[in-house]
Amino acid sequence: MPEIKVDDSKCKGCYICIEACPKKCIEISKEFSKSGYYPVKYTGADCIACQQCSRICPDLAIDVYK
Amino acid sequence: MQLLNKRPESLVDMKMHYCPGCSHGIVHRLIAEVMDELDIRNRTIGIAPVGCSVFADKYFNCDMIQGPHGRGPAIATGLKRTTPGAIVFSYQGDGDLSSIGMAEIVHTAIRSENITVIFINNAIYGMTGGQMAPTTLIGQKATTCVYGRDPKLTGNPIKMCELLATIKGAKYLERTSVHTAPNVIKTKNAIKKAFKNQIDNVGFSMVEILSTCPTNWKIDPVKSLKYVNDNMIKVFPLGVYKDSKGGE
Numbered sequence: 001m002p003e004i005k006v007d008d009s010k011c012k013g014c015y016i017c018i019e020a021c022p023k024k025c026i027e028i029s030k031e032f033s034k035s036g037y038y039p040v041k042y043t044g045a046d047c048i049a050c051q052q053c054s055r056i057c058p059d060l061a062i063d064v065y066k
Numbered sequence: 067m068q069l070l071n072k073r074p075e076s077l078v079d080m081k082m083h084y085c086p087g088c089s090h091g092i093v094h095r096l097i098a099e100v101m102d103e104l105d106i107r108n109r110t111i112g113i114a115p116v117g118c119s120v121f122a123d124k125y126f127n128c129d130m131i132q133g134p135h136g137r138g139p140a141i142a143t144g145l146k147r148t149t150p151g152a153i154v155f156s157y158q159g160d161g162d163l164s165s166i167g168m169a170e171i172v173h174t175a176i177r178s179e180n181i182t183v184i185f186i187n188n189a190i191y192g193m194t195g196g197q198m199a200p201t202t203l204i205g206q207k208a209t210t211c212v213y214g215r216d217p218k219l220t221g222n223p224i225k226m227c228e229l230l231a232t233i234k235g236a237k238y239l240e241r242t243s244v245h246t247a248p249n250v251i252k253t254k255n256a257i258k259k260a261f262k263n264q265i266d267n268v269g270f271s272m273v274e275i276l277s278t279c280p281t282n283w284k285i286d287p288v289k290s291l292k293y294v295n296d297n298m299i300k301v302f303p304l305g306v307y308k309d310s311k312g313g314e
């Protein structure tokens with residue numbers, strides 16, 4: 001099953017990946033990160049590994065697995 | 067499970083200083099991927115500008131020089147002429163390239179120096195605090211035009227691709243954007259072409275990339291993408307403005 005992993009230490013909470021994901025499977029985490037942002041996380045379902053999120057992430061915080 | 071998007075080797079594995087949602091990081095990644103794919107990292111020399119990307123030399127895993135404001139193309143000229151085997155790129159913002167560096171970019175194109183220019187156009191001065199740039203849109207607010215840019219006072223936005231397209235020495239000019247994932251991919255293809263041209267001795271190549279500056283635009287990163295789509299592209303249409311191999 002495809003999935004994404006978000007590096008909390010790099011994510012700056014800009015949320016443009018949420019906008020880019022066609023499957024709406026990225027959400028805002030409720031946990032505050034060490035760098036002071038609410039990072040994003042995988043909702044846990046529906047990823048199709050299209051890599052649209054990782055293409056647009058300016059901080060290279062998303063790894064996409066298949 | 068296989069990782070599909072390995073971090074490019076041409077980018078140092080560290081956190082970048084850019085603001086949340088800023089396009090610089092997206093474009094840095096693309097340049098690094100192109101360096102990896104063309105296998106040119108060991109002979110590439112990049113020139114970082116003055117502006118928000120002044121620290122780009124820390125991020126690219128190749129030789130880098132940090133140039134004075136707007137002078138990237140002049141440095142690139144010297145480097146390329148004395149070290150023809152090197153792949154030289156100048157990374158510049160709109161304040162750097164289309165204001166203080168206007169003379170350098172125009173004359174470098176006139177001489178058709180065989181270099182690659184990556185031009186980040188976010189329609190504002192970022193590092194210095196959101197002042198109006200030559201590329202600021204009519205009506206767009208900045209700290210030096212708080213009621214919005216007025217063409218009667220400061221003229222109209224400079225369109226660099228259109229302007230340079232009148233110069234014979236400018237061999238490849240394309241304007242792209244990074245406001246959606248498909249546009250990011252198109253931008254990568256353009257950057258790749260601009261580097262390949264240099265390998266093939268085609269001459270002066272520049273890619274202008276419409277970018278966001280959520281901090282100084284004072285809108286959030288998602289709305290910034292929409293601003294590019296709804297406003298910037300109308301003023302700065304995307305497309306290839308010049309593509310002439312060799313001869314002409």
Ligand code: SF4
Nearest residue numbers: 011012014015017057
């Ligand atoms: S695009 Fe990158 S930095 Fe922005 S919220 Fe998504 S993972 Fe975080």
Ligand code: SF4
Nearest residue numbers: 021047048050051053
């Ligand atoms: S790879 Fe595609 S489907 Fe999966 S999270 Fe990213 S954008 Fe969404």
